[in-house]
Amino acid sequence: MESREVPGLVARRLAVQALERLEREGAYLSLALRALLARRHASPAQAAAATALATGVVRWRSRLDYALGRVSRRPRDSVDPTLWQILRVAAYEIGFSRETPAPVAVDLAVRQARDLGGGPAAFANAVLRALVREADGGLPAPSDGPLDARLAVTHSHPRWLVRRWLDRWGATTTEAILRADNEPLPLSVRVNPLRATPERLGEVWRARGVRAHPTPLVPGGLWLEGGGGAVESLPGFEEGWFTPQSEAAMLAGHVAGARAGERIADLCAAPGGKTTHLAESSGDAARIVAIDAHAARLGLVRRNARRLGLRSIRTVLGDATRVPLAPGRFDLVLLDAPCTALGTLARHPDVRWRRRLEDVEAMARLQRELLEAAVDLLRPGGRLIYSVCSFEAEETVEHVRRLSADARLERVPIPPPQAPAGLDCAQPETAEGLILLPHRCRTDGFFVVRFDRSRVTRPAGGRAAGHEK
Numbered sequence: 001m002e003s004r005e006v007p008g009l010v011a012r013r014l015a016v017q018a019l020e021r022l023e024r025e026g027a028y029l030s031l032a033l034r035a036l037l038a039r040r041h042a043s044p045a046q047a048a049a050a051t052a053l054a055t056g057v058v059r060w061r062s063r064l065d066y067a068l069g070r071v072s073r074r075p076r077d078s079v080d081p082t083l084w085q086i087l088r089v090a091a092y093e094i095g096f097s098r099e100t101p102a103p104v105a106v107d108l109a110v111r112q113a114r115d116l117g118g119g120p121a122a123f124a125n126a127v128l129r130a131l132v133r134e135a136d137g138g139l140p141a142p143s144d145g146p147l148d149a150r151l152a153v154t155h156s157h158p159r160w161l162v163r164r165w166l167d168r169w170g171a172t173t174t175e176a177i178l179r180a181d182n183e184p185l186p187l188s189v190r191v192n193p194l195r196a197t198p199e200r201l202g203e204v205w206r207a208r209g210v211r212a213h214p215t216p217l218v219p220g221g222l223w224l225e226g227g228g229g230a231v232e233s234l235p236g237f238e239e240g241w242f243t244p245q246s247e248a249a250m251l252a253g254h255v256a257g258a259r260a261g262e263r264i265a266d267l268c269a270a271p272g273g274k275t276t277h278l279a280e281s282s283g284d285a286a287r288i289v290a291i292d293a294h295a296a297r298l299g300l301v302r303r304n305a306r307r308l309g310l311r312s313i314r315t316v317l318g319d320a321t322r323v324p325l326a327p328g329r330f331d332l333v334l335l336d337a338p339c340t341a342l343g344t345l346a347r348h349p350d351v352r353w354r355r356r357l358e359d360v361e362a363m364a365r366l367q368r369e370l371l372e373a374a375v376d377l378l379r380p381g382g383r384l385i386y387s388v389c390s391f392e393a394e395e396t397v398e399h400v401r402r403l404s405a406d407a408r409l410e411r412v413p414i415p416p417p418q419a420p421a422g423l424d425c426a427q428p429e430t431a432e433g434l435i436l437l438p439h440r441c442r443t444d445g446f447f448v449v450r451f452d453r454s455r456v457t458r459p460a461g462g463r464a465a466g467h468e469k
């Protein structure tokens with residue numbers, strides 16, 4: 001019963017349980033937390049605290065393990081896995097959380113360790129007290145060894161990824177990306193212009209004590225001050241006034257510029273964040289086919305369209321590499337492709353540990369197939385918008401180089417978003433598509449490019465050969 005009496009203990013136990021599921025079953029952090037918090041009937045405060053702790057531990061995992069390893073007399077693989085998660089939570093609080101004083105974090109961890117026996121509790125006490133002494137100015141980080149290994153531990157990323165980024169971006173940019181990945185991003189929403197305006201929504205929220213600011217890069221969005229909390233419980237959600245969406249993701253729908261009367265295919269549509277954006281921009285007056293290979297996720301597209309009051313979206317369950325649609329007929333094809341999601345590490349810290357180097361090439365292969373199918377659907381003059389929440393070369397510029405050699409296509413530059421005061425959004429590779437790196441504009445890492453299907457067929461590298469019908 002102790003757990004009910006000591007404030008903060010329930011949240012820490014929940015965090016440890018979520019972390020164990022992540023480790024043991026490879027569960028997604030957000031899904032593991034959601035299921036656990038619902039099953040244990042956690043209060044909103046317990047849920048918020050457990051989420052913050054588990055997310056923090058996942059984000060800082062390798063730095064926490066390094067710091068604990070320095071003060072533990074036992075190697076990690078000889079320590080009970082539950083006890084190690086308890087230590088990680090406390091180490092996170094000691095190193096990174098301003099909410100809980102270190103002695104309280106140690107005390108709460110020792111109380112949890114007691115469930116495992118007197119020995120584990122004494123061990124936790126000794127390790128964490130030593131850590132508090134070591135961590136005076138922050139948790140220790142390695143000061144020697146190869147740069148990639150040092151950065152990987154200091155900023156808690158897998159070493160293979162750090163090595164890739166060092167090769168491509170150099171040390172300064174890589175370190176800036178690593179830092180940005182560890183800074184939580186503000187929540188944002190896209191306002192449904194058919195039902196509300198950012199001003200009106202901002203007013204309604206202000207009356208409820210929620211502050212919001214216009215998204216700096218994309219018109220029609222709002223950044224929520226303070227983050228946290230369930231955005232779905234805010235006023236206006238059920239009424240279809242807005243869609244939770246990252247600002248980077250809004251950019252794809254924004255540059256697509258869907259218009260009334262257009263025939264549009266969204267090839268990887270679920271859960272419909274961008275499909276509904278296209279429907280809204282066209283005044284719900286386009287003909288939109290939303291395809292996705294996963295039935296349950298496709299159901300979310302229908303649910304979101306219903307909530308937003310949109311009627312121009314038809315859903316089709318299927319593999320978009322073999323689309324059951326007439327080729328050469330679409331004015332606009334959006335391919336927001338499945339990807340490594342390595343641009344979203346600030347929002348989804350577990351993705352960094354889930355991905356392997358092989359995933360990059362596997363995703364690039366699927367994207368190549370999807371791109372071929374997408375190009376076939378375009379009518380002459382039709383436009384293709386390709387986007388991914390990743391900035392890996394294989395998933396972005398390498399596709400652009402290949403498509404640029406396709407005689408049927410012409411790349412149309414996308415104007416870079418206006419840099420708001422104080423942010424440097426200068427794009428490193430505008431010649432090959434728009435890359436948002438996570439440290440530049442407080443967005444996810446993202447990539448978007450536009451290709452139009454030529455009205456004129458031209459042999460590769462040759463002169464125009466005639467008009468397509």
Ligand SMILES: C[S@@+](CC[C@H](N)C(=O)[O-])C[C@H]1O[C@@H](n2cnc3c(N)ncnc32)[C@H](O)[C@@H]1O
Binds near residue numbers: 272273338
């Ligand atoms: C990045 S998500 C799309 C997000 C969506 N565009 C949005 O903005 O809400 C990629 C989607 O591709 C779908 N997918 C993966 N492989 C597919 C395939 N071969 N054909 C169709 N959909 C596929 C996945 O089910 C997933 O929903």
